[in-house]
Every structure is written in structure tokens, then in C-alpha cells.
Amino acid sequence: MSATPTEPDPAAADPAAARPENSDLDVLLKQLGNLVTPMAVRTAATLRLVDHIQDGARTVDELAARTGTHAPTLARLVRHLVVTGVLQGGDDGTPLSATGVGLLLADDHPAQQRAWMDLNGAVARADLAFTGLLDTVRTGRPAYPGLYGRPFWEDLSADQDLADSFDALMSCDDNAAYEAPVAAYDWSGVHHVLDAGGGNGALLAQIVRTAPHVRATLLELSGPAEQARRKLAEAGLTDRVTVVDGDFFKPLPVTADAVILSFVLLNWSDDDARAILRRCAESLEPGGRLLVMDRADVEADGADRFFSTLLDLRMLTFMGGRVRTRDEVVRLVSSVGFALASERTSGSPILPFDFSVLEFLRAPEQPTPAEE
Secondary structure, eight states: OOOOOOOOOHHHHOGGGGOTHHHHHHHHHHHHHOSHHHHHHHHHHHHTHHHHHHTTOOSHHHHHHHHTOOHHHHHHHHHHHHHTTSEEOOGGGOOOEEOTTGGGGSTTOTTOHHHHHOTTSHHHHHHGGGGGHHHHHHHOOOSHHHHHSSOHHHHHHHOHHHHHHHHHHHOOOHIIIIIHHHHTSOOTTOOEEEEETOTTSHHHHHHHHHOTTOEEEEEEOHHHHHHHHHHHHHTTOTTTEEEEEOOTTSOOSSOEEEEEEESOGGGSOHHHHHHHHHHHHHHEEEEEEEEEEEEOOOOOOHHHHHHHHHHHHHHHHHHSOOOOOHHHHHHHHHTTTEEEEEEEETTSTTOOTTEEEEEEEEOOOOOOGGGO
């Protein structure tokens, strides 16, 4: 008995046709996976298109004249920025303007997104190393040195413009970044602080202001070390803080009763971080303490989780580092012979964001079986 002929079922031929929402998912995946839009936005940021539009350049020709670009090619970029909701207008002589999203690319916007996306700046330039993410995932090695010929921090140390752009991006409220963490710790028993990888010296400046009896040494690569000298001289603190050019993978130049690693460990792999920690241990005077200022163990979700994973992949791709939870930091530091003595985290009233200050002492030597 033969079956009665019927009209063909479109879903049988194409199962996706029975799920119309798949077209939305397809668009979403194209938005997530394309490299065109991110680079178009970053090009707009680098050319300061929104600033020029706000300054009166409302046509492609006017924008091209101000930016020194090829007008027909710029028109194609602008068309995509309009389609993606960064700009609006431009059709039939309608003046160009920025959308609410586009206004974030104005140089004076407090979010500073234009600077973060400027391809001449340290971070956006480094983001181009993500074209090597596949090799990084395969090997565990950062992609940045393969693209630019030297590691991230050496690159910044050798290029003052890159270093300045990085420092500008990292700048924030001093109370949040320095005053609060410094106030969270009791410095009364500390006499000499060594800040290994201490950047521009802002943290040590706050420490010696808070604890006038403390003297300090800052160790940095030559580029940031010179900048630290200038900033400390401007603050009138050169008699309290000594800046030394150096590398914390080599023996540290002084001993101290407190050694600080402030947002250093996340820049390095576990093996490199342990090498740094061993150098810090060698530089500690008897009874001294290691202070690790880093991230707290925050249960992130939503936007916080997104930015945490974003930072983690940047640390991996730029430097081979990783973002660690508080417990991971404790395990890492403990693995080279330290024991956690005290901690202050963002759960306490005084520390903001996801900061933590973890104090470690050298762990007691364990007796061998023959000594027991």
C-alpha cells in the first residue's frame, strides 16, 4: 500500500527552518565573531571621528580633510559605523552625528573609551596580539613578543609614548588605588619597604606619607624607574624613597623588613610568579613580611564576570599571566615557603573594588624525620 503523496515539509529538508529564532542567533554569532566591527570602532577612536564631528565636521569630506584620510574609503568605514549604531546620518546629505554609544568615543568622555581603543595606545596596540590567540592557546605562551619583538613590559620600558599612554589608562582615584589599601595595613612595625615592580612610585609615596618613620626602595625597569624618580622628586620625597633600576627575576638589590608585590603576580605565569616570589623571599630580613596587593576572591557574575575573563585573556595574551582568585594567590605564595598571616579584602569597609592586601610570613621550617 503506497503512502498518499503530501507537500514536502520544509523543516524536514532544513531543520533550522522550524526554529526561526536561529536567524537571530546567527546574527548574534556574526556580531560576536567578526573582527570588522571592533577594528572599525578602534579606527574611529584613533582618528577621533566623534571629536571632529562634535567640532563641526558633519560630512565625510570634512572628516577626511581633518583626519588626512582617503575620502571614498573613509565613507565606507562611516557607513559601517552607521549600520552598527556608532554614528547616524550621512545619507542624502543628512549631517553626521554620534549616537549615544558613539558619544563614548569622545576624548573628553569620563569613561575614557577613546583612549582605551586608540590603536596608538599601549592597550589597543597590545590587543592586536589577539590575532595570535590560537597559538597562545596551543602553547601557553603570550603572543605579544612574537608580534612586537620583545615582551610587553620591556616594550613599555623602551618606548616612552607607550609607557605614558599605559600610565594614563591605569590612572584612577588615588584614594581608591593607594590611600585605602595603605590605610588598611598597620605600618608601625615596618622600617624599610621594598616595592618590587613599583611602577611610578605612587604606592610608596602614599606609604611614606602615611608612615613618616618608613624609608622605602622602589625596584623597576629603567623606563618606569626614571618616571618614578621624576614623580617622587615633584612630590619632594626623594629623601625618603630610593629608586633602583633592576629586574625582579634577578637578586634584589637591598634587603627589607617588608617587600611589596602590588598587582604584579597577575602579569606572570605560575612558574614566573614563583621565581619572583623566591627573589622576594631572599630579600626579606629575618622576621620580615611579604605584602601582596592583588585581587580579592569575588564571586563575579554578569558584567563583572565578563570583565574578569576579559582581563584574564589579556594577561595571557600580552604577558602569559593570569587573573587569580584570592585562594589561588594564597596557594601560589604558600608554594614557595610562605604562610598567610593576615588579610584585608574588599569585604572590609575600607577596601574598594576587588582589592586585597595579603600579608605573608616565612613558614616555619619543617623538621626532617630524623629530627623528630
